[in-house]
Amino acid sequence: MQKKYQVDYDGEKELWSGAKDSYRAGSTVTIYYTLIISDADLTFRIDGEKVSAFWKEGKGYRLRFVMPEHDVKITTEVVDSMMYMGE
Numbered sequence: 001m002q003k004k005y006q007v008d009y010d011g012e013k014e015l016w017s018g019a020k021d022s023y024r025a026g027s028t029v030t031i032y033y034t035l036i037i038s039d040a041d042l043t044f045r046i047d048g049e050k051v052s053a054f055w056k057e058g059k060g061y062r063l064r065f066v067m068p069e070h071d072v073k074i075t076t077e078v079v080d081s082m083m084y085m086g087e
Contacts, residue, residue, distance in 0.1 A: 002026060008073040016074075017060065023067040033061040033076065043077040 004022040007029075013019050017032040033044070033053065044053045044063055053061040063074070 003069075005067060005069065006071040008071065010073060010075045012076065015076075025067055025069040027067050028064060029067050030062065030064045032056065032059045033063065034059070036060065037078060039080065041079045043079070045075045045077070047072050048075075 002024045004024050006022050007020070009016055009019060015033060015035045017034050019031050023029050033042070042053070042061065044051050044061070046065060051063065051065065053063045056062045
């Protein structure tokens with residue numbers, strides 16, 4: 001039996017549909033970020049590395065990755081795309 005590793009959702013686990021506390025190494029993790037923010041750009045990172053997330057109508061942003069053989073941290077950066085940045 002393969003060891004399970006922990007996922008740290010950066011205090012936002014409740015915003016991820018299908019999120020579990022741990023997964024077996026090598027398993028495919030599929031979770032959905034359910035907070036919909038209009039006029040904002042979202043960046044998702046796993047252990048600091050930017051990862052692609054795809055919009056799934058009715059579910060949110062889908063994040064899919066293979067669980068590595070270590071604990072991971074998932075973070076979400078939200079940038080207001082309507083904010084005036086100046087010259």
